[in-house]
Amino acid sequence: MAQRRERPMLxxxxxxxxxxxxxxxxALGISAPEAFADERTPVPEGAFGLGVxxxxxxxxxxxxxxxLAPEPLAPDGHGGMPRRPVPVQxxxxxxxxxxxxxxxxxxxxxxxxxxxxxxxxxxxxxGREYFxxxxxxxxxxxxxxxxxxxxRGELASSFSFATASCQAWYHGHFSAYRHxxxxxLDAVFFVGDYIYEYGITSANLWRAGASVTPEHAVDIxxxxxxxxxxxxxxxxxxxxxxxxxxxxxxxxxDHEVQNNYGADGSRxxxxxxxxxxxxxxxxxxxxxxxPLSLSTMPDGPDTAxxxxxxxxxxxxxxxxxxxxxxxxxxxxxxxQYDEQRTILGHEQEQWLYDGMIGxxxxxxxLVNGVTVSAITEDRTDQWDGYPAAxxxxxxxxxxxxxxxxxxxxxxxxxxxxxxxxxxxxxxxTVGVELICTSIASDGDGAPTDGYTPDWIQHPxxxxxxxxxxxxxxxxxxxxxxxEFKIVSWIRADADAPLETVARFVTxxxxxxxxxxx
Amino acid sequence: xxxxxxxxxxPITGLQGEGKLARIVLDWTPEPWETVVDHYAVYGTRDAxxxxxxxxxxxxKTVYPHFVHRGLGGASERWVYRVVTVDAAGSRSRPSTLVxxxxxxxxxxxxxxxxxxxEFDGKGLEFALSPAGSSQYNATFPNGVDFSYGTDVVGxxxxxxxxxxxxxxxxxxxxxxxxxxxxxxxxAHDVDLALWLIDSHASIPGSAVLTxxxxxxxxxxxxxxxxxxxxxGDSTVPGSPLKPSYLERPLAAGLFVAGENTLELFKDDxxxxxxxxxxxxxxxxx
Numbered sequence: 001m002a003q004r005r006e007r008p009m010l011x012x013x014x015x016x017x018x019x020x021x022x023x024x025x026x027a028l029g030i031s032a033p034e035a036f037a038d039e040r041t042p043v044p045e046g047a048f049g050l051g052v053x054x055x056x057x058x059x060x061x062x063x064x065x066x067x068l069a070p071e072p073l074a075p076d077g078h079g080g081m082p083r084r085p086v087p088v089q090x091x092x093x094x095x096x097x098x099x100x101x102x103x104x105x106x107x108x109x110x111x112x113x114x115x116x117x118x119x120x121x122x123x124x125x126x127g128r129e130y131f132x133x134x135x136x137x138x139x140x141x142x143x144x145x146x147x148x149x150x151x152r153g154e155l156a157s158s159f160s161f162a163t164a165s166c167q168a169w170y171h172g173h174f175s176a177y178r179h180x181x182x183x184x185l186d187a188v189f190f191v192g193d194y195i196y197e198y199g200i201t202s203a204n205l206w207r208a209g210a211s212v213t214p215e216h217a218v219d220i221x222x223x224x225x226x227x228x229x230x231x232x233x234x235x236x237x238x239x240x241x242x243x244x245x246x247x248x249x250x251x252x253x254d255h256e257v258q259n260n261y262g263a264d265g266s267r268x269x270x271x272x273x274x275x276x277x278x279x280x281x282x283x284x285x286x287x288x289x290x291p292l293s294l295s296t297m298p299d300g301p302d303t304a305x306x307x308x309x310x311x312x313x314x315x316x317x318x319x320x321x322x323x324x325x326x327x328x329x330x331x332x333x334x335x336q337y338d339e340q341r342t343i344l345g346h347e348q349e350q351w352l353y354d355g356m357i358g359x360x361x362x363x364x365x366l367v368n369g370v371t372v373s374a375i376t377e378d379r380t381d382q383w384d385g386y387p388a389a390x391x392x393x394x395x396x397x398x399x400x401x402x403x404x405x406x407x408x409x410x411x412x413x414x415x416x417x418x419x420x421x422x423x424x425x426x427x428x429t430v431g432v433e434l435i436c437t438s439i440a441s442d443g444d445g446a447p448t449d450g451y452t453p454d455w456i457q458h459p460x461x462x463x464x465x466x467x468x469x470x471x472x473x474x475x476x477x478x479x480x481x482x483e484f485k486i487v488s489w490i491r492a493d494a495d496a497p498l499e500t501v502a503r504f505v506t507x508x509x510x511x512x513x514x515x516x517x
Numbered sequence: 518x519x520x521x522x523x524x525x526x527x528p529i530t531g532l533q534g535e536g537k538l539a540r541i542v543l544d545w546t547p548e549p550w551e552t553v554v555d556h557y558a559v560y561g562t563r564d565a566x567x568x569x570x571x572x573x574x575x576x577x578k579t580v581y582p583h584f585v586h587r588g589l590g591g592a593s594e595r596w597v598y599r600v601v602t603v604d605a606a607g608s609r610s611r612p613s614t615l616v617x618x619x620x621x622x623x624x625x626x627x628x629x630x631x632x633x634x635x636e637f638d639g640k641g642l643e644f645a646l647s648p649a650g651s652s653q654y655n656a657t658f659p660n661g662v663d664f665s666y667g668t669d670v671v672g673x674x675x676x677x678x679x680x681x682x683x684x685x686x687x688x689x690x691x692x693x694x695x696x697x698x699x700x701x702x703x704x705a706h707d708v709d710l711a712l713w714l715i716d717s718h719a720s721i722p723g724s725a726v727l728t729x730x731x732x733x734x735x736x737x738x739x740x741x742x743x744x745x746x747x748x749x750g751d752s753t754v755p756g757s758p759l760k761p762s763y764l765e766r767p768l769a770a771g772l773f774v775a776g777e778n779t780l781e782l783f784k785d786d787x788x789x790x791x792x793x794x795x796x797x798x799x800x801x802x803x
Binding site for chain 2: 083110111199217218219221223267268269270281300301
């Protein structure tokens with residue numbers, strides 16, 4: 001089928017042949033040839049309907065993101081954009097009114113990536129706040145704020161961040177993001193379940209005032225359905241505001257592809273040979289819709305998602321992938337306790353230990369999908385299903401300065417101390433696990449519920465709360481302060497006030513949770 | 518690099534089909550990973566020489582190189598198919614080559630019913646507790662199902678799910694479902710059992726012991742489903758994630774008696790199955 005081209009626009013072959021920019025960078029929405037940047041391409045009104053974002057911060061760089069979608073909920077997943085490449089200009093400034101623009105450039109938004117762009121901005125100053133915006137045609141995006149990380153080796157006086165997970169849009173309003181957007185943050189860490197694959201019907205659409213068209217009623221499978229699902233979730237103004245607040249660093253859990261999957265294994269009867277095709281489109285849509293760098297661009301069904309960020313010498317964040325390489329659920333107890341069993345895959349595991357042991361950072365953080373702490377033997381989707389791997393991790397933590405695990409998945413706030421031997425609660429505490437509740441999954445929730453006894457039976461579990469919210473953390477060279485924030489309702493509206501249900505201090509050099517107030 | 522730079526998407530190759538009970542299974546060779554596939558669009562028409570690629574003949578969009586055309590019913594049906602590849606940019610390939618496939622006829626169509634519970638229609642909505650009442654199973658069917666054909670009512674007498682010992686919600690125990698039915702006389706020829714499921718547990722569907730009038734006949738092993746039939750009752754809804762399966766097997770005439778007969782399914786292995794229909798059929802022409 002011939003592609004429609006409208007003169008005098010440059011066609012694909014021409015701009016790919018232009019010198020100075022690699023064809024891959026052009027095609028992948030990173031950059032664009034100079035000639036193309038001047039193209040006067042008409043862009044439909046409201047093209048920035050999905051907002052803006054930044055991510056993957058470094059001391060001198062950050063990735064910017066937007067996806068042109070004048071009709072975000074167009075059923076074909078292309079957001080109402082014409083099927084042709086469009087130049088998108090970006091600029092970065094040290095002030096919000098863009099009087100002091102320090103970097104600007106152009107990226108190509110192409111239909112191959114549903115008109116998403118991921119330009120990486122280099123040459124920035126460490127530890128500095130910046131503002132950015134995009135232009136396409138006559139359209140100008142909202143302004144986003146971002147921040148670079150402190151210089152390599154610098155012991156920053158503090159680093160503040162929030163963690164979030166599990167944003168089932170249909171279960172309620174993103175009130176938690178409304179409050180998060182008012183925080184002063186250096187970064188946001190998202191620990192999985194950015195979307196859910198389930199069909200949205202009257203049975204699970206609890207968000208008062210919301211309605212969806214029939215395209216949303218089925219479990220998603222095709223790339224157009226995954227793109228549409230991201231568009232639906234990202235249409236929320238509070239989520240957009242949280243993205244525009246600070247750089248995000250994201251990992252996934254299972255629902256970015258399918259509930260409780262692991263490696264090429266589906267729990268719903270899809271053969272491994274077929275399942276990799278679902279994984280490929282799930283990973284593709286994840287990349288397209290989040291501020292990720294080119295290194296996390298999927299190659300077929302594979303994505304190199306695990307990576308690390310150093311916040312000067314104050315903290316090292318190891319971003320883990322607990323889905324792509326995990327062993328299958330245990331067939332029996334012998335299998336579950338097999339010494340070779342792995343949730344990270346042996347390669348990622350070694351990479352993690354190499355980055356933990358001997359790390360120069362004061363705080364060594366694991367950004368992780370599922371609960372590490374021992375809770376019950378039948379929670380085999382969590383690290384409970386991989387006890388030998390957990391023990392190896394604990395062993396590495398014992399050789400690491402101030403280990404901290406940030407987790408999501410369970411739709412509950414939980415704070416726990418990680419023990420050298422979970423079977424012996426009096427054993428040494430080697431680190432802390434801070435599990436953030438969901439942004440929306442499971443609706444309003446309640447302080448306690450039917451799962452509470454499973455968790456609080458353990459003396460090392462110091463907090464349990466089943467309402468929606470996020471965790472706010474502030475790190476200094478001396479201590480980590482974690483605040484567990486909740487909203488009491490989300491189904492009716494987004495108006496619930498923010499409450500802090502618990503505040504813990506973890507002193508550097510003395511892992512554990514000291515409850516405040 | 519996983520980006521489609523060619524403006525033309527190639528059609529898939531290797532399209533082949535297999536006719537089965539109430540469904541036709543299509544498989545083809547997937548595009549190489551260099552082509553980022555949005556989906557494969559499968560087009561089909563019944564009783565025709567070719568299929569027009571147009572919205573009215575679109576059967577499904579799938580990301581898999583595989584499609585099970587379900588809900589064909591018990592009668593044999595002949596279909597022709599073509600597949601179009603749609604890539605991440607929205608570009609469409611030419612239609613693939615055509616394949617013609619015929620589904621197999623069910624004994625529920627070829628035979629005469631002696632006892633039937635439910636309708637062989639891809640739906641389990643007519644059964645008790647359907648589509649999502651599993652939490653009431655223990656209270657409603659504490660001793661399993663004991664159903665008299667011709668007397669009892671499907672909507673209250675036969676549970677939509679038959680649990681197994683792996684199901685904690687049903688007490689982690691075995692479950693017996695019994696069908697009673699009258700025959701005027703011993704059948705002169707072998708008869709056929711048809712057991713259709715709208716879904717089953719994906720990883721541990723397990724098996725059940727089939728007994729007729731106290732004689733253990735067979736252990737029926739179930740296909741893995743999608744673990745969705747405990748909350749959804751209609752596999753014919755477009756986009757339904759349910760994975761129906763079908764069991765049909767002969768039963769020797771000598772197993773039956775004049776008067777009351779009992780057919781039992783004793784689920785002592787694995788997790789649940791979700792019923793579409795179950796029936797015993799005399800063979801046509803006999």
